[in-house]
Amino acid sequence: MSVVIGRGEVCVVKLQVALDVVDLPAALRLAHQVAEHVDILELGTPLVKSVGIGAVSAIKAAHPDKLVFADLKTADAGELEAAMAFEAGADLVTVMGAADDDTVRGAVAAGRKYGKEVVADMITVVEDRVARIREVAKLGVAFVEIHAGLDEQARPGYTIDTLLEDGRQAGVPFSIAGGIKTDTIAAVRDAGATVAVAGGAIYNAPNPTTAAQQLKKHAA
Numbered sequence: 001m002s003v004v005i006g007r008g009e010v011c012v013v014k015l016q017v018a019l020d021v022v023d024l025p026a027a028l029r030l031a032h033q034v035a036e037h038v039d040i041l042e043l044g045t046p047l048v049k050s051v052g053i054g055a056v057s058a059i060k061a062a063h064p065d066k067l068v069f070a071d072l073k074t075a076d077a078g079e080l081e082a083a084m085a086f087e088a089g090a091d092l093v094t095v096m097g098a099a100d101d102d103t104v105r106g107a108v109a110a111g112r113k114y115g116k117e118v119v120a121d122m123i124t125v126v127e128d129r130v131a132r133i134r135e136v137a138k139l140g141v142a143f144v145e146i147h148a149g150l151d152e153q154a155r156p157g158y159t160i161d162t163l164l165e166d167g168r169q170a171g172v173p174f175s176i177a178g179g180i181k182t183d184t185i186a187a188v189r190d191a192g193a194t195v196a197v198a199g200g201a202i203y204n205a206p207n208p209t210t211a212a213q214q215l216k217k218h219a220a
């Protein structure tokens with residue numbers, strides 16, 4: 001399966017579900033509920049920490065037709081950690097955009113070896129995020145994830161607007177993650193994102209299948 005989604009001609013924003021649960025049966029259940037309506041199945045960082053890298057293999061085995069995204073958020077030993085995820089069946093893996101350039105390069109080297117792709121997660125506050133996005137994009141990642149984490153989202157007054165503005169300014173392929181909902185996903189698409197990542201809007205919904213379906217509809 002081709003995983004080149006950052007550098008190709010992409011007109012429609014892809015929908016990535018973040019499986020932010022902490023046990024494998026729950027992740028498999030959620031993936032089964034939403035797979036039909038999403039393009040990418042993401043194993044959230046807490047899931048990988050709780051279950052281990054074998055969770056990647058289990059999700060890929062259950063959904064071989066989907067891109068599987070291992071959100072490792074690697075901060076060091078980029079080549080080693082990315083190789084672990086690719087060996088387990090991941091199509092995409094994250095490395096921290098704020099990590100050392102050699103950590104990012106290492107992950108990218110593993111991606112080249114396995115024919116898979118690396119995404120730089122820009123969650124960490126850096127002085128000038130747009131400048132760092134442009135630097136990281138030159139290191140060979142498929143795209144950057146412009147991301148407000150759950151802790152940032154919990155702060156009063158949080159909106160997704162800054163993420164979208166950084167995406168517009170950066171001029172490189174990007175995804176957006178940061179509490180995307182049905183009322184914001186169209187703006188994510190219009191800002192030019194390649195991928196929209198949704199976690200809580202799906203796994204906290206009374207009916208995750210319907211939630212994923214609605215997000216896809218609003219993104220079209």
Ligand SMILES: O=C(CO)[C@H](O)[C@H](O)COP(=O)(O)O
Nearest residue numbers: 018149178179180198199200
């Ligand atoms: O990586 C994450 C947190 O670090 C989440 O998976 C990502 O933010 C998407 O979830 P949500 O839509 O709930 O923000």
